[in-house]
Amino acid sequence: MIISFIEIIVGLAAGLAVGSGFVAFLTVLGIIPRLMQLSKTKSYLRFYEWAIILGAWAGVFFSFNDFLIPTPYLIEIYIGLLHGIFVGMLAAALTEVLNVFPILTRRLRMEKYLYAFVLAIVLGKISGSLFQWIIFVNK
DSSP: OHHHHHHHHHHHHHHHHHHHHHHHHHHHTTHHHHHHHHHTOGGGHHHHHHHHHHHHHHHHHHHHOOOOOOOOHHHHHHHHHHHHHHHHHHHHHHHHHHTHHHHHHHHTTOGGGHHHHHHHHHHHHHHHHHHIIIIITTO
């Protein structure tokens, strides 16, 4: 009984720490406002807020439950595509906020190869994801 209580307290503390870090990440770096500015969707602010909240709740819910939802492969591909778009846009917004590419290309003296550099990163990410899902998930 005492062990379970300690596990609950540690779990809540860890959840609060991760949640606080996530909120700090989104707030301090201005990822969501920059994403809204780039996509010209400032009028959908409430939608963004609720999407983040419901996404976090759904992530927690599905992480702690062991049930499967039978879906056709086409729907799984569509959901995976949406996940990839979200992660890609979040990564792009982060790199733009932090000015990663201009600094990196200047330091490596690769200004004229910026297009090839970004394309290599994208193709590497796609290849790595496909390798993981095709090789490791299907074992």
